[in-house]
Amino acid sequence: MNNIIGINSLSFRYQSKFIFEKFTLNIKDGEWISIVGPNGSGKSTLVKILIGLLESDSNIIVDKLTLNRENIDKIRKKIGVVFENTEDSFVAETVADDIAFTLENLAYDPKEIGRMVEDIAMEFKIDDILEKEPNFLSGGEKQKVALASAMVARPKILIIDDALEMIDEKSKNEILEILNKLHKERYLTIITITQNLEETYKTDRMVVINDGNILIDGPTINVLEEDKIFNRIGLSLPFMVDLSIKLKLYGLIDHIILDMDEMVNALWK
Amino acid sequence: MEIKINNVNHIYNEFTPFAKKALDNINLSLESEKIIGIIGKAGSGKTTLVELLNALIIPSYGNVQVADFNIQKNMRLDNINKLRRKIGLVFQFPEDQFFNPTVREEVSFALKTFSYKSDRLHKQVSESLKLVGLDDNYLERKVSSLSGGEKRKVAIASVMVFNPKVLVLDEPTVGLDYKSQKKLLHLLKKLRNRYKKTVIIVSHDVDMLNLIADDIIVMDKGKVVASGTKREVFKNTSLFEKYGLNLPKIVEFIGKVRKEKGIKLGNHTDVKDLIKDIYRNV
Numbered sequence: 001m002n003n004i005i006g007i008n009s010l011s012f013r014y015q016s017k018f019i020f021e022k023f024t025l026n027i028k029d030g031e032w033i034s035i036v037g038p039n040g041s042g043k044s045t046l047v048k049i050l051i052g053l054l055e056s057d058s059n060i061i062v063d064k065l066t067l068n069r070e071n072i073d074k075i076r077k078k079i080g081v082v083f084e085n086t087e088d089s090f091v092a093e094t095v096a097d098d099i100a101f102t103l104e105n106l107a108y109d110p111k112e113i114g115r116m117v118e119d120i121a122m123e124f125k126i127d128d129i130l131e132k133e134p135n136f137l138s139g140g141e142k143q144k145v146a147l148a149s150a151m152v153a154r155p156k157i158l159i160i161d162d163a164l165e166m167i168d169e170k171s172k173n174e175i176l177e178i179l180n181k182l183h184k185e186r187y188l189t190i191i192t193i194t195q196n197l198e199e200t201y202k203t204d205r206m207v208v209i210n211d212g213n214i215l216i217d218g219p220t221i222n223v224l225e226e227d228k229i230f231n232r233i234g235l236s237l238p239f240m241v242d243l244s245i246k247l248k249l250y251g252l253i254d255h256i257i258l259d260m261d262e263m264v265n266a267l268w269k
Numbered sequence: 270m271e272i273k274i275n276n277v278n279h280i281y282n283e284f285t286p287f288a289k290k291a292l293d294n295i296n297l298s299l300e301s302e303k304i305i306g307i308i309g310k311a312g313s314g315k316t317t318l319v320e321l322l323n324a325l326i327i328p329s330y331g332n333v334q335v336a337d338f339n340i341q342k343n344m345r346l347d348n349i350n351k352l353r354r355k356i357g358l359v360f361q362f363p364e365d366q367f368f369n370p371t372v373r374e375e376v377s378f379a380l381k382t383f384s385y386k387s388d389r390l391h392k393q394v395s396e397s398l399k400l401v402g403l404d405d406n407y408l409e410r411k412v413s414s415l416s417g418g419e420k421r422k423v424a425i426a427s428v429m430v431f432n433p434k435v436l437v438l439d440e441p442t443v444g445l446d447y448k449s450q451k452k453l454l455h456l457l458k459k460l461r462n463r464y465k466k467t468v469i470i471v472s473h474d475v476d477m478l479n480l481i482a483d484d485i486i487v488m489d490k491g492k493v494v495a496s497g498t499k500r501e502v503f504k505n506t507s508l509f510e511k512y513g514l515n516l517p518k519i520v521e522f523i524g525k526v527r528k529e530k531g532i533k534l535g536n537h538t539d540v541k542d543l544i545k546d547i548y549r550n551v
Contacts, residue, residue, distance in 0.1 A: 250548055264525050
């Protein structure tokens with residue numbers, strides 16, 4: 001697989017402090033990667049750099065294009081982003097108009113816009129709320145609308161920036177299932193930015209960062225076992241990971257088990 | 270300081286086409302010196318309920334009794350101000366409650382409003398910051414330059430500075446990393462144990478509430494559908510299924526083992542204790 005994102009020796013300073021110094025990360029086309037780290041580790045700064053909200057003079061390639069002022073509009077078409085506070089991003093009076101706004105911004109043919117909005121609404125199962133006002137939706141619905149807005153122009157890369165924290169577990173699982181489908185069936189490249197390790201379970205690869213440095217990078221299921229690293233940087237271990245690691249130490253299981261039913265059956269066969 | 274909520278109904282935009290019932294016949298008695306968790310889906314009325322407690326919202330019908338204060342329609346403004354010294358409210362997004370440039374001004378704002386003398390003011394501000402783990406170096410920092418965790422601490426300090434008997438926090442752990450969360454939970458326990466405060470926490474994080482709450486209130490569509498001690502409420506697994514809410518993961522696991530394998534593990538809140546129990550039972 002080719003790299004869809006190449007960050008080569010990124011250095012970025014905010015006021016006088018280095019947020020990143022010679023930071024290198026390659027993301028493969030079609031990969032679902034999670035980037036985790038505590039508050040202030042540089043996660044969100046990285047997202048802002050990738051979508052051109054913050055400028056750096058380092059060498060960053062997004063889908064064969066060099067990230068610079070000249071290419072930024074083309075690159076933004078390739079990346080969909082869902083942020084934590086979606087309320088701040090709603091602009092229209094109805095959900096349909098809000099999703100259409102993304103397409104209008106990207107200068108799509110007005111004749112196509114209506115159909116594209118309907119298609120994405122069916123896919124994300126929000127077709128019944130298209131005429132509602134975004135501010136009256138539940139937290140889970142808001143995030144689904146934000147996700148639909150991010151995906152309506154069919155970007156190649158989707159970034160989920162701490163966007164699932166405030167929603168209930170049921171909506172969170174529904175969204176993770178939609179993401180899983182997009183990843184498996186459309187080979188969408190997904191970057192999940194979070195400090196909640198439960199949101200990484202379905203990702204292929206996990207990169208843990210702190211103070212702008214990569215502490216570990218590998219298959220998610222292996223990285224999750226590194227409890228010492230998570231403790232050191234102050235990230236909480238999800239119950240199933242914590243339980244697995246401790247049961248492994250006691251010799252009661254031989255690998256990390258993330259599913260509760262599977263765990264119960266592994267312990268009491 | 271006991272809090273009694275009597276037959277409270279609250280309707281937003283009452284008598285307009287946009288009328289929406291947010292609280293539906295609430296009767297509750299909240300005990301002092303406890304940590305009380307309020308859970309429920311988005312839109313279940315949790316935030317409206319806690320905003321009643323310091324008269325940010327006056328109930329459309331019924332009343333709330335907090336010590337000698339009676340929160341109901343026609344409540345006198347001077348009484349509202351006195352009440353707010355007893356009940357401190359920390360909003361979900363601390364940014365929403367900041368309107369001063371520096372930490373010092375923000376934390377001392379309430380004291381100035383309540384006409385404290387300036388010599389006492391400095392000491393109180395310092396002590397309050399110390400309580401949440403921030404030293405005097407923070408005094409001149411710009412509020413806007415603080416991290417999410419630091420903002421939350423300043424928000425709590427600016428409420429604790431007038432020494433309220435009851436502290437109400439709406440989703441206090443959202444956006445905080447584990448280290449900051451742990452420190453915050455430690456602080457809340459200290460407020461209950463050492464300073465005899467009542468702490469009321471609205472949160473979707475049932476795992477966190479399982480660690481620190483004494484009592485739990487469950488809300489759905491503006492009604493209280495369960496309330497009691499943590500153990501009583503979390504034991505009722507069918508209630509959580511019915512209202513689409515999560516149980517704390519550890520409680521869910523223990524319940525699953527009991528249901529599917531017939532093995533009774535203890536009601537643990539700590540994974541280490543659970544592991545020992547599993548070891549004895551496999």
